[in-house]
Amino acid sequence: MGIFILRRLGVMLLTALCLTFIVFWLTNLYPNLEKLAKNQGNFRMSDEAVTSYLGDRGYLQPMPVKFGQWLGVLPGWVTEREEGKTFGRCFDSDTPVDERPNRCGVLQGDWGTSTVFKDEVGSTVATRLALTGKLMLCVLLLMVPSALIVGVLAGMREGSKLDRSLSTFSIATTATPEYVSGVIFIAVLASSQFGISPILAEWGWIDGKTLFLGSATSAMADANFWNFFLPVLTISLYGMGYIARMTRASMTEVMTAQYIRTARLKGVKFSDIVLKHALRNALIAPFTVIMLQIPWLLNGVVIVETLFNYKGFGWLLVQAASNNDIELLLAVSVVSVVVVLVTQLISDIGYVFLNPRIRIS
Amino acid sequence: MEPLTWTGSLSGLNFIFYIVLLLLVLTIVAQLLFSLVPSGGARAVGADGTLADDQGVSGLINLVISWLFYAIIALVLIYLVGGIILGTGAGIFGGMARQMLPVWIALIITFAVSITYKRKLGLYGKLFDSTVGMIGFGIVMFWVFTGVMGGVFDMLITHDSLSQASGMKNKLPGTPLRGAEEGEYAWYLLGGDNLARDVFSRLIKGSWVVVLIAPLATLFAFMVGITLGLPAGYYSGRLDTILSFLANLILAFPVILLFYLLVTPEIVLTGIPNYMAAVLFVFPVIFFAVLLNSRYYTQPHIRTPLLIVVLGGLLWAYLSLITNDGFIVKNDDVTVYGIPAMIDWIPMPPEILVVFVSVVFVNSPTVFRIVRGLALDIKTRDYVAAAQTRGEGPWYIMLWEILPNARGPLIVDFCLRIGYTTILLGTLGFFGLGLESESPDWGSTINAGRRLLSLYPHAAIAPALSLLSLVLGLNLLADGLREESLRD
Numbered sequence: 001m002g003i004f005i006l007r008r009l010g011v012m013l014l015t016a017l018c019l020t021f022i023v024f025w026l027t028n029l030y031p032n033l034e035k036l037a038k039n040q041g042n043f044r045m046s047d048e049a050v051t052s053y054l055g056d057r058g059y060l061q062p063m064p065v066k067f068g069q070w071l072g073v074l075p076g077w078v079t080e081r082e083e084g085k086t087f088g089r090c091f092d093s094d095t096p097v098d099e100r101p102n103r104c105g106v107l108q109g110d111w112g113t114s115t116v117f118k119d120e121v122g123s124t125v126a127t128r129l130a131l132t133g134k135l136m137l138c139v140l141l142l143m144v145p146s147a148l149i150v151g152v153l154a155g156m157r158e159g160s161k162l163d164r165s166l167s168t169f170s171i172a173t174t175a176t177p178e179y180v181s182g183v184i185f186i187a188v189l190a191s192s193q194f195g196i197s198p199i200l201a202e203w204g205w206i207d208g209k210t211l212f213l214g215s216a217t218s219a220m221a222d223a224n225f226w227n228f229f230l231p232v233l234t235i236s237l238y239g240m241g242y243i244a245r246m247t248r249a250s251m252t253e254v255m256t257a258q259y260i261r262t263a264r265l266k267g268v269k270f271s272d273i274v275l276k277h278a279l280r281n282a283l284i285a286p287f288t289v290i291m292l293q294i295p296w297l298l299n300g301v302v303i304v305e306t307l308f309n310y311k312g313f314g315w316l317l318v319q320a321a322s323n324n325d326i327e328l329l330l331a332v333s334v335v336s337v338v339v340v341l342v343t344q345l346i347s348d349i350g351y352v353f354l355n356p357r358i359r360i361s
Numbered sequence: 362m363e364p365l366t367w368t369g370s371l372s373g374l375n376f377i378f379y380i381v382l383l384l385l386v387l388t389i390v391a392q393l394l395f396s397l398v399p400s401g402g403a404r405a406v407g408a409d410g411t412l413a414d415d416q417g418v419s420g421l422i423n424l425v426i427s428w429l430f431y432a433i434i435a436l437v438l439i440y441l442v443g444g445i446i447l448g449t450g451a452g453i454f455g456g457m458a459r460q461m462l463p464v465w466i467a468l469i470i471t472f473a474v475s476i477t478y479k480r481k482l483g484l485y486g487k488l489f490d491s492t493v494g495m496i497g498f499g500i501v502m503f504w505v506f507t508g509v510m511g512g513v514f515d516m517l518i519t520h521d522s523l524s525q526a527s528g529m530k531n532k533l534p535g536t537p538l539r540g541a542e543e544g545e546y547a548w549y550l551l552g553g554d555n556l557a558r559d560v561f562s563r564l565i566k567g568s569w570v571v572v573l574i575a576p577l578a579t580l581f582a583f584m585v586g587i588t589l590g591l592p593a594g595y596y597s598g599r600l601d602t603i604l605s606f607l608a609n610l611i612l613a614f615p616v617i618l619l620f621y622l623l624v625t626p627e628i629v630l631t632g633i634p635n636y637m638a639a640v641l642f643v644f645p646v647i648f649f650a651v652l653l654n655s656r657y658y659t660q661p662h663i664r665t666p667l668l669i670v671v672l673g674g675l676l677w678a679y680l681s682l683i684t685n686d687g688f689i690v691k692n693d694d695v696t697v698y699g700i701p702a703m704i705d706w707i708p709m710p711p712e713i714l715v716v717f718v719s720v721v722f723v724n725s726p727t728v729f730r731i732v733r734g735l736a737l738d739i740k741t742r743d744y745v746a747a748a749q750t751r752g753e754g755p756w757y758i759m760l761w762e763i764l765p766n767a768r769g770p771l772i773v774d775f776c777l778r779i780g781y782t783t784i785l786l787g788t789l790g791f792f793g794l795g796l797e798s799e800s801p802d803w804g805s806t807i808n809a810g811r812r813l814l815s816l817y818p819h820a821a822i823a824p825a826l827s828l829l830s831l832v833l834g835l836n837l838l839a840d841g842l843r844e845e846s847l848r849d
Contacts, residue, residue, distance in 0.1 A: 026633075027622070029633075031627035032625075174836065176832075176833075179787060180829050183810075183818070186814050187814060191816070191818055214814065299617055299788075317621075321617075322625075324627070329618075332618070341613060
């Protein structure tokens with residue numbers, strides 16, 4: 001087991017390195033750098049001005065060198081201006097000479113500076129990640145129990161009317177991407193002109209103009225049911241159908257097993273069979289699915305945060321990517337890649353612990 | 362002119378429709394609740410030894426549900442037929458029903474022909490044995506016909522999808538066109554968007570973008586996935602390790618980040634999407650070359666002319682696909698010449714190419730993993746061992762023994778994946794990536810409409826519901842196919 005985890009960790013590290021290098025390479029292509037220079041300086045910069053801007057800031061070094069500096073294995077660039085000012089990757093011109101560090105990169109815990117937010121990347125990502133963590137926690141709390149209940153109810157009597165209805169429901173949710181369900185929810189539940197809000201307001205059942213709020217910006221500081229439920233529901237619905245279908249498949253398989261038939265022939269109550277005999281074995285497979293679904297939720301998070309204007313990690317990704325904020329984008333991709341790989345590892349290890357029939361040699 | 366209502370002169374039926382719908386929902390809920398309670402009906406043994414089951418309350422509910430369901434279908438048909446006859450006299454639905462008349466005719470012909478000959482049509486014919494599959498197929502074909510007729514032949518649409526009419530900005534569905542001239546359609550059936558264009562016509566034009574790109578991109582992803590997945594599963598070993606690592610690498614990328622990195626104008630300038638297109642699109646050529654060669658290499662007199670014709674055609678298509686205005690890549694640093702514009706018969710606008718490439722790129726690793734898994738499973742079968750003993754080559758075994766036996770799961774996954782690709786295309790449009798902003802495709806329209814969502818939702822709701830119905834149709838179709846292919 002120890003060797004297995006070590007090997008997986010090694011592969012993870014290699015994957016993360018490869019992926020960050022690809023992101024690094026794509027963001028450091030010359031047209032992207034030119035756009036960055038023009039965004040930071042001014043839009044009418046001449047070609048020479050762009051070159052000197054980029055050269056001064058170490059952008060025109062060879063790609064592996066820059067990547068090494070970002071990682072912190074190579075010393076950072078230092079530029080000496082003619083007028084005597086010296087500045088570098090790790091310090092600006094005001095820093096006293098003997099306090100200037102040689103290397104600063106991810107290994108030294110320095111994630112760089114965001115060119116869009118003019119702030120430390122590390123702290124920016126941490127704040128946004130905390131906000132998205134809140135969203136994800138609510139999503140998981142809503143999605144996992146309801147998906148498991150739907151799946152178990154559908155799977156306990158295969159082919160029954162209940163199974164048909166619930167399966168149709170799960171197919172419908174997997175066919176509804178977040179940007180469709182979000183748009184429909186806002187139009188029906190959070191629009192002051194359409195849907196049910198005008199009717200409810202007319203009857204005097206709600207205080208404000210709309211039942212739910214169409215924007216979750218206020219939920220960043222203070223989340224309550226009315227401003228936070230729609231984004232949570234939108235993300236949960238899309239992921240729910242898949243987990244429910246997997247739970248149903250696993251439940252139907254368990255319900256046809258020999259020991260369930262024995263229990264039925266012995267006259268055990270149906271509810272006891274489902275709850276005591278079948279459920280524990282039926283929930284092994286969905287565990288893996290749920291873990292693997294978490295990276296998928298990241299996509300939903302990006303869409304929903306854009307749609308509901310909730311300034312979390314997904315919103316940060318969009319901002320970083322559309323402004324080619326290189327160091328922020330790298331940090332964002334490192335975080336998301338680590339999320340993907342860690343959930344894969346947890347799902348593998350968890351599967352072994354949950355299922356005593358599988359042992360890794 | 363008066364604005365149209367939703368159902369016009371048929372609105373007398375609305376009340377009945379709502380009542381029946383409410384009753385149907387109530388009985389379905391009642392049925393679900395009853396199914397949780399064990400049925401009390403006792404089984405009676407008849408004199409001839411047969412068992413008769415007492416229908417009881419749940420039997421009655423079933424009967425009521427089926428009646429109510431038929432009533433709903435009949436009402437919908439009345440709305441539809443009435444709409445076709447009365448046109449806009451029957452409101453917005455009537456206007457749309459008449460506008461869609463060619464699609465209805467094409468659908469009826471397709472279903473009539475398929476159901477008549479369903480025993481001779483293999484798996485496709487079997488689809489018509491399952492209700493779910495038929496519903497799914499009906500929805501999918503509805504959009505296919507709409508896309509082809511509206512997008513290619515300019516039928517169905519009421520106005521030009523790009524022209525703006527004065528005073529029609531953000532107007533509600535059914536608003537009459539101000540100052541409509543003779544011969545011009547007098548209403549905006551589904552209202553106007555924020556640039557005063559007709560939502561209905563844009564919806565139909567946009568369906569062509571989806572119906573064209575999604576299946577083709579999925580097909581290319583399957584070619585890439587199959588060509589790489591079969592050897593990875595069959596040979597295993599180091600090749601498998603390397604290819605699987607690469608596939609996992611792409612899969613570990615958040616899709617939206619990848620889109621942002623690949624589809625921005627700056628990256629397009631460097632020509633990276635063109636290089637990727639050149640690599641990804643060569644896989645179908647390789648696939649067909651190996652497929653035919655492995656089968657006919659023992660009969661050179663058939664193989665050589667066949668390969669020359671097929672490969673010639675495919676290579677020409679390949680070069681036309683990746684060439685644009687006579688160049689494969691053209692920027693300040695690099696110029697790669699393609700075939701001359703004269704013989705370039707596939708017009709591929711650069712922005713479509715980028716979208717196409719990124720969707721294929723994102724989809725192929727998943728297909729690779731599925732094919733590899735299937736190949737790993739099937740290569741242990743006896744008929745593969747028999748082929749190996751006969752001395753067949755590895756590519757013959759992969760493409761003519763393993764692949765045909767993996768077709769069931771692959772066809773089902775193909776349907777599901779078209780739906781998924783549709784969602785991805787919508788995501789690209791939603792973030793305003795790739796396609797230009799006036800493109801009528803559904804994702805871009807949703808993106809344009811979402812800014813005014815709480816005030817004028819109709820411009821975003823119409824494409825959202827269309828996308829939902831198309832993906833739902835594909836999912837139901839896949840379910841029907843899975844059910845029927847498991848039966849043999």
